Amino acid sequence: MFRGQKVLAVVPARGGSKRLPDKNLLSIQGRPLVVKALDVATNSKFIDRGVLSTDDHRVVALAREYGYSDVLMRPDSLAHDQATMTSVLLHVVGTLRDQGSEYGYLVLLQPTSPLREARHVDQGFVQILEKSATGLLSVCLSEKPKEWLGSIGAEGSLNEFIQETNLEAQSQDLRPSYQINGAIYIVPVEQFLEYGSLFLPEGMVALVMDRSESIDIDYDHDFELAEWLLQNQHTNKN
Numbered sequence: 106m107f108r109g110q111k112v113l114a115v116v117p118a119r120g121g122s123k124r125l126p127d128k129n130l131l132s133i134q135g136r137p138l139v140v141k142a143l144d145v146a147t148n149s150k151f152i153d154r155g156v157l158s159t160d161d162h163r164v165v166a167l168a169r170e171y172g173y174s175d176v177l178m179r180p181d182s183l184a185h186d187q188a189t190m191t192s193v194l195l196h197v198v199g200t201l202r203d204q205g206s207e208y209g210y211l212v213l214l215q216p217t218s219p220l221r222e223a224r225h226v227d228q229g230f231v232q233i234l235e236k237s238a239t240g241l242l243s244v245c246l247s248e249k250p251k252e253w254l255g256s257i258g259a260e261g262s263l264n265e266f267i268q269e270t271n272l273e274a275q276s277q278d279l280r281p282s283y284q285i286n287g288a289i290y291i292v293p294v295e296q297f298l299e300y301g302s303l304f305l306p307e308g309m310v311a312l313v314m315d316r317s318e319s320i321d322i323d324y325d326h327d328f329e330l331a332e333w334l335l336q337n338q339h340t341n342k343n
Contacts, residue, residue, distance in 0.1 A: 107230055110209020111153045113294070114146035115197050118216050119179075120161025121186060124323050129164060129216045131328060134335050138216040138322070139164055140171045145214055148223035151230045152212060158197050160184035177201075191301055198294060211294050213303065217322040218288035219331050220338075221314075229289050229312045239296060239308025243289035245319035247282040250274075283311065286319035 106112065118129040118139045125131075129139045136144070139157065146155025157168050160179040168176065177197055182188070194211065201208070212226065221243075229241045253276075255269035271279075289312060290303045297303065320331045 107151045112210040113208035114152045114155040114212040116142040118159045142214045142216040143173045149226045213290040220318040221288040238310040240292035243312045244283040245286045247284045250279040251282040287321045
């Protein structure tokens, strides 16, 4: 519960993945990525229900092996890589409403952020409360300032890049830049439905997470780095 309203967490886990096949089924330190995300929903002090959204019966079977059976199967229209996250969340919220279940807040927990923990989610809710905010996104410090980032034109042309950037600036003279890390999204359900987006025009605040906690698994090397970080984290605790 948060602000007297029930909180719904959605864990999206599509079966297919082009860059890292079956990534949601991969295990890290003996626990599948999709299960680790469901663990976060279960262990949060604020989340009332965690729902798995998938199109893959293998994901369902794996989740059930670990005691998670609250699943919504996606329709064929959402079972492809062109389906947007917004459309997936709208399907979950709409289906649960049709079943008579209403929630005040929506949390998105993607399985590809294995170093995110329940404490991060809870910190996010506390931050919303302390700052009288509407919603929250997790971010991390960017490796490079935004003034050094730009687009490359056709055939590798740097004309546009040089116009867009401030390459003469010293990094210590520039404001820090942040990027969304994909770990935590928290929004009121009504505003999500109104705007059709997790990115509300007003009232959003950031939860700044360490870069080491912000690994987003898309490729093999991301997975290997996450494994190493978690192992190192475990070793340090011992």
